[in-house]
Amino acid sequence: MAATATTIDVSHLSKTFGAVEAVSDLSFVVEPGSVTGFLGPNGAGKTTTLRMLLGLVTPTSGSATFGGVGYRDLDNPLATVGTALEASSFHPGRTARNHLGIYTTATGISRDRVEKVLKQVGMDAYADRRVGGYSLGMRQRLGLAFALLGDPRVLVLDEPINGLDPEGIRWIRGFLRELADEGRTVLVSSHLLSEVQQSVDRAIIITRGKLVYDGTLTGLEFTARVAVDAPDRAALHAALLAEGARVDVTEGGLIVKELDATTIGAIAHRAGVPLSLLAEQQEGLEAAFLELTSPAPEAKPGAHAAPTEGSAS
Amino acid sequence: MSIVRATIAELAKVFTVRLWWILAIVMVLYVGALAGILAGVFGGLDLSGAAGAPPIDLSGLHLIIYSTASAIGYVFPVLLGALSATSESRHQTLTPTFLANPRRAQVLAAKGVAMALIGALFGVIALVGSVGVGAIVLSAVGKDAGFGDSDTWVLVGRVVLAMALWAVIGVALGTLVPNQVAALVIVLAFTQFVEPILRSVSAIWEWTARVGQFLPGSASDALVGSSVFTSLGATTAEVVELEWWQGGLVLFGIAAVVGVVGYFAVWKRDVT
Numbered sequence: 001m002a003a004t005a006t007t008i009d010v011s012h013l014s015k016t017f018g019a020v021e022a023v024s025d026l027s028f029v030v031e032p033g034s035v036t037g038f039l040g041p042n043g044a045g046k047t048t049t050l051r052m053l054l055g056l057v058t059p060t061s062g063s064a065t066f067g068g069v070g071y072r073d074l075d076n077p078l079a080t081v082g083t084a085l086e087a088s089s090f091h092p093g094r095t096a097r098n099h100l101g102i103y104t105t106a107t108g109i110s111r112d113r114v115e116k117v118l119k120q121v122g123m124d125a126y127a128d129r130r131v132g133g134y135s136l137g138m139r140q141r142l143g144l145a146f147a148l149l150g151d152p153r154v155l156v157l158d159e160p161i162n163g164l165d166p167e168g169i170r171w172i173r174g175f176l177r178e179l180a181d182e183g184r185t186v187l188v189s190s191h192l193l194s195e196v197q198q199s200v201d202r203a204i205i206i207t208r209g210k211l212v213y214d215g216t217l218t219g220l221e222f223t224a225r226v227a228v229d230a231p232d233r234a235a236l237h238a239a240l241l242a243e244g245a246r247v248d249v250t251e252g253g254l255i256v257k258e259l260d261a262t263t264i265g266a267i268a269h270r271a272g273v274p275l276s277l278l279a280e281q282q283e284g285l286e287a288a289f290l291e292l293t294s295p296a297p298e299a300k301p302g303a304h305a306a307p308t309e310g311s312a313s
Numbered sequence: 314m315s316i317v318r319a320t321i322a323e324l325a326k327v328f329t330v331r332l333w334w335i336l337a338i339v340m341v342l343y344v345g346a347l348a349g350i351l352a353g354v355f356g357g358l359d360l361s362g363a364a365g366a367p368p369i370d371l372s373g374l375h376l377i378i379y380s381t382a383s384a385i386g387y388v389f390p391v392l393l394g395a396l397s398a399t400s401e402s403r404h405q406t407l408t409p410t411f412l413a414n415p416r417r418a419q420v421l422a423a424k425g426v427a428m429a430l431i432g433a434l435f436g437v438i439a440l441v442g443s444v445g446v447g448a449i450v451l452s453a454v455g456k457d458a459g460f461g462d463s464d465t466w467v468l469v470g471r472v473v474l475a476m477a478l479w480a481v482i483g484v485a486l487g488t489l490v491p492n493q494v495a496a497l498v499i500v501l502a503f504t505q506f507v508e509p510i511l512r513s514v515s516a517i518w519e520w521t522a523r524v525g526q527f528l529p530g531s532a533s534d535a536l537v538g539s540s541v542f543t544s545l546g547a548t549t550a551e552v553v554e555l556e557w558w559q560g561g562l563v564l565f566g567i568a569a570v571v572g573v574v575g576y577f578a579v580w581k582r583d584v585t
Contacts, residue, residue, distance in 0.1 A: 048585070056583065101325065
């Protein structure tokens with residue numbers, strides 16, 4: 001059991017709060033050895049999904065398990081899965097050391113781990129101060145220390161970068177990378193792609209409780225925009241449309257979605273159209289993310305994002 | 314044994330924040346002051362020669378004074394129990410608690426056991442106030458402090474038991490009413506206002522007295538066996554009171570019913 005409990009398996013997961021469907025028919029798998037970003041705007045259902053995965057919220061239907069074992073059925077959950085949810089799950093009158101000590105006592109994890117994880121997150125100097133006086137960044141670090149307490153193979157971190165200063169952000173990026181390189185499964189949620197862009201290998205994007213993208217970040221860039229133009233703009237437009245590209249015509253040229261610059265160049269070359277401009281737009285990734293997650297009235301975002309999934313991964 | 318670990322963790326939760334000793338200090342001062350005043354006033358009376366007045370039996374005066382530990386002090390373990398349960402939702406520590414131990418029934422049981430132990434400790438501390446101050450004042454006015462009376466030591470044991478049960482009632486209430494302010498208002502309004510009135514009113518007729526004996530405060534006084542409310546109150550009317558063990562069962566029953574309802578209605582809910 002312990003050997004297989006390192007992948008995160010979310011399968012047809014749904015949760016309804018009254019009339020609101022917070023998560024609907026969500027399925028994805030997170031593999032060990034990489035950092036996976038779990039992205040979506042605020043209110044997309046990220047936290048609800050994570051809380052269902054951790055046995056804190058009961059799903060309306062579907063399942064979320066660690067290699068088939070539900071969180072509530074894990075032998076020693078903290079030693080299998082480390083979790084940092086919101087940065088405020090502390091009694092303000094208790095010190096960091098005592099806070100962590102309570103959970104080593106409750107689980108039978110060695111008390112020595114408290115000192116180790118406090119050092120690991122750089123909090124050992126403040127461990128005997130009451131948490132009420134901590135900054136948001138210090139609370140985030142203490143949350144991470146709690147996650148690491150059982151030396152788990154799986155880490156589930158909800159918005160761990162939120163509230164960190166630039167030095168803290170640099171530190172946590174390296175830290176997440178280190179954890180994944182040790183073969184751990186790392187799932188990091190964020191509402192900002194730019195926040196995790198440098199540290200994640202894979203992205204799972206949800207919006208309004210539904211999966212809109214699951215694949216590599218490079219794959220996500222295929223859904224980004226490339227500006228292209230030619231002296232004979234009409235011929236270029238026709239050639240691109242013939243290849244099935246989605247093209248917007250603007251004053252400065254054509255904006256192509258879901259194709260990278262290399263492919264577009266090849267299409268133009270085959271059509272014999274010399275190009276005057278071929279540029280991947282700098283904010284491509286962020287724009288693609290926004291497009292996927294914005295409340296788009298025209299088309300369902302899932303409709304065109306889903307096909308790219310296969311080609312991306 | 315994970316239930317043992319869970320219980321030790323719950324004890325650690327109480328002893329790693331300051332609330333418990335603040336409440337303990339206030340309790341011991343409050344109970345000690347009241348015991349001292351009662352001992353001074355009633356111990357100083359010489360009623361043997363008073364003509365015309367109905368004779369009041371003061372042979373059990375020391376018991377009445379010592380029983381203030383629970384008769385007056387019981388609100389403190391209830392408060393501590395209720396605050397310890399409600400602070401988990403207030404500070405969102407239910408999240409790490411349930412992450413460390415997803416067996417929620419076990420966590421709640423551990424909380425109950427831990428608070429029973431702490432309630433017993435509060436009983437001992439309250440007795441330090443009531444017996445300590447009461448005995449000194451009784452001796453000073455020339456009355457017997459009753460340390461040779463076996464009833465004194467029976468009462469001491471039952472005060473500890475009553476305080477333990479009150480702490481568990483506090484946990485149960487805090488589970489059912491996770492809003493800390495609401496739980497505090499309920500504890501203070503009921504113990505300091507609603508129940509004293511109900512107890513006075515219920516003593517008027519016999520049939521209401523039969524119902525009134527099941528009020529938690531009455532049950533607690535029955536368990537302890539002596540109280541300022543029953544002993545120095547209406548001495549003419551016949552006091553309707555449960556047996557001591559029945560009083561204990563009533564307190565335990567209240568804790569169990571409120572706790573079980575709280576578990577199913579609130580404790581098992583989604584933690585968001």
